[in-house]
Amino acid sequence: MARWREEARGHPEYAAKLSLLDDKELEDHLPAMTENIFKGLLGEGIPEIEQDGRRHGHQRRLEGYRVVEVLRELQVWRDVLLDRLEELAGNDMSKEEFAEARRLIRNLADRGTNASIEQYDEESQRERDSALTEASELHEQRDRFLMTLSHELRNQISPILLAAQLLKDLRISDPRFQEAVGRIERQARYQSFLIDDLLEINRFRYGKIRLRCDLIDLRQAVQQAFETFEGDFQQKSLKPQIVLLDRPAICFADKTRITQIVINLLSNAIKFTPSGGTVSVSLDREGRSFILKVRDTGAGIRQEILQQIFSTFFQAEAMSSHSAAGLGVGLALAKALVEMHGGTIEARSEGAGKGAEFTVRLPVSADVPLTGGPSVRRCVLLIEDNPDQLAGLSYLLQMRGYEVLEARDGFEALSLVSERKPDACVIDIGLPEMDGYQVARKLREIPQTRDCRLIAVTGYGLGEDQQTFENAGFDHYLPKPTNVDELTRILSQN
Numbered sequence: 001m002a003r004w005r006e007e008a009r010g011h012p013e014y015a016a017k018l019s020l021l022d023d024k025e026l027e028d029h030l031p032a033m034t035e036n037i038f039k040g041l042l043g044e045g046i047p048e049i050e051q052d053g054r055r056h057g058h059q060r061r062l063e064g065y066r067v068v069e070v071l072r073e074l075q076v077w078r079d080v081l082l083d084r085l086e087e088l089a090g091n092d093m094s095k096e097e098f099a100e101a102r103r104l105i106r107n108l109a110d111r112g113t114n115a116s117i118e119q120y121d122e123e124s125q126r127e128r129d130s131a132l133t134e135a136s137e138l139h140e141q142r143d144r145f146l147m148t149l150s151h152e153l154r155n156q157i158s159p160i161l162l163a164a165q166l167l168k169d170l171r172i173s174d175p176r177f178q179e180a181v182g183r184i185e186r187q188a189r190y191q192s193f194l195i196d197d198l199l200e201i202n203r204f205r206y207g208k209i210r211l212r213c214d215l216i217d218l219r220q221a222v223q224q225a226f227e228t229f230e231g232d233f234q235q236k237s238l239k240p241q242i243v244l245l246d247r248p249a250i251c252f253a254d255k256t257r258i259t260q261i262v263i264n265l266l267s268n269a270i271k272f273t274p275s276g277g278t279v280s281v282s283l284d285r286e287g288r289s290f291i292l293k294v295r296d297t298g299a300g301i302r303q304e305i306l307q308q309i310f311s312t313f314f315q316a317e318a319m320s321s322h323s324a325a326g327l328g329v330g331l332a333l334a335k336a337l338v339e340m341h342g343g344t345i346e347a348r349s350e351g352a353g354k355g356a357e358f359t360v361r362l363p364v365s366a367d368v369p370l371t372g373g374p375s376v377r378r379c380v381l382l383i384e385d386n387p388d389q390l391a392g393l394s395y396l397l398q399m400r401g402y403e404v405l406e407a408r409d410g411f412e413a414l415s416l417v418s419e420r421k422p423d424a425c426v427i428d429i430g431l432p433e434m435d436g437y438q439v440a441r442k443l444r445e446i447p448q449t450r451d452c453r454l455i456a457v458t459g460y461g462l463g464e465d466q467q468t469f470e471n472a473g474f475d476h477y478l479p480k481p482t483n484v485d486e487l488t489r490i491l492s493q494n
Helices: 003-007 022-028 031-041 048-062 067-083 085-089 095-169 173-205 218-228 232-233 255-271 330-340 388-397 410-419 436-445 466-472 484-491
Strands: 214-217 240-242 250-253 278-286 287-296 344-348 356-362 379-383 401-408 423-427 453-458 477-478
Touching: 003 255, 031 067, 031 095, 048 095, 048 388, 067 085, 067 095, 067 356, 085 095, 095 173, 095 388, 173 232, 214 218, 214 232, 214 255, 218 240, 218 250, 218 255, 218 278, 218 287, 250 255, 250 356, 255 278, 255 330, 255 356, 330 344, 330 356, 330 466, 356 410, 379 388, 379 410, 388 401, 388 484, 401 410, 410 436, 423 436, 436 453, 436 466, 453 484, 477 484
Parallel strands: 240 278, 379 401, 379 423, 423 453, 453 477
Antiparallel strands: 214 250, 278 287, 287 356, 344 356
C-alpha cells in the first residue's frame, strides 16, 4: 500500500485531494479490495469484492467526495495495481499468465469500482428523495399555516367591517364620527385585500385556482369593483371617473375573479396617486376583445422596470420614488387571473411622475342580454359561532328588511328549522362539533330545508374547496370578511 500511496499522491488530477489525507485515511477503504485481488491472483477462489466496494462508496459519500472524484480515485488504484503486477507477482510468470493476471485485476477492480459507484449513487438518491419529501412536507405545513392564519385573520376582520357598515347605516351626522368609521372600514378592508392576495397567489402557484365561468356582463363586475373604493376616493380627494359601454358587454368569465382583477388594479392606482389626482376606469370593445383600462395621474413607472412589475413580490417602492407600502402580489395575481381567462394585461407609463395605464384585453363571447330578476327571500337563518360576526351580520340583514333566525351551532340550527322554515341559510364552515359541511348535508335531508338556498361563509378561502361546497349541498359560498351587498344580492335572487 506504500506504493499505492506514493503513486496516488503523484497523480496529476488527484494529488490535491489526497494530499489532505494521512496514510490511514488514504488506506482505510482500499485494503480489503486489494487483499481480495491478491487472493484471486494466488488462486484462492474468485472473491466477492462487491461488498468491500460498497463500503468504499459509503465511506466516500460520508466524506463529501464528488462522484467524479471517487471514480478517479478507483481508476488510479487499478492503474497502480496493473503497473506493479510484474513486481508483485515475480518473474516466473509466462506471457499468457501475465496477460491473465492483468485481465483478472481489471475484472475485479472494475467490479469493486461499479459496486462503489452504485452505493454512492443509491445514497445520493436517498438523500435527494429525503430532501424532496422534507420540502413537500414543508410546503404542506406552509399551506396549512396560511389557511389557518387566513381563517383566524378573516374571523377578526369580518366583525370589524360588519360593525363599520352598521355604524354607517345608522347615519350619525357628526362628520368626525363619519370620518372615523370610514377610516376603520378602509384599513380593515385593506387588510382583507392583503390576506386574499397572499392566499390567491399561493394557490395559483400550485394550480389550485379554478374559474367558475358563466356568461356575465363585464360592466357589472367593473362597476362593483369601482364602487368598492368610493370611500378611498373621498378620503384622498381623488377624482374618480368611470366610462362603460352603453350596451351589455357579455363575456364568458368568472365574475368574482374579474371583479378581483379590477379591484387590484384600482387599489394600485389609488395607492400611487396623490391627493387631487385622477383615477379612471373605462370599458370598451375592439373587434373580438373587450378593452378594460385603469389610468391614474400618480407616481408613474420607470421604463426599465415596466416588464418586471407583474412579478410576484416585486417591491412597490421600486416602481417609483413613492414610498407606499405593498406586498408585491396584487399585480402578479391580476396578471395570472387575466391569463386564465385567455386575456392579456400590459402596463404603460411615460415615466416617473407621469401616471400609469393598465390595459386588460378579454375575449368577447356573445352579445346576448342577461336575464333574471330579484325575488327577496324574507327569512334567513344565520349559523355562526363567532358572536360578533353573528350579531353584526344579523343587524345588517334586519336593517335591509330580512327576518333573521340566529344559531350558534349546527344543533341549535336544526332545532330552529323544525319550528320555522327559512328561505335561506347562511352557514359558517368552521363551526364547533358539527362543521358547516355536515350542517348543510343535514339540512338537505330535512323536508323543511330540502329546497332552501344554502350559502357558505368561510374564512378558509374558496379556491380548492369548490367541489367540497357543492358536494355538501351549498348553492353559493362567500369568503370572510362577508360582503353584505353580495350576500343580499344572492338572497334576492329567484
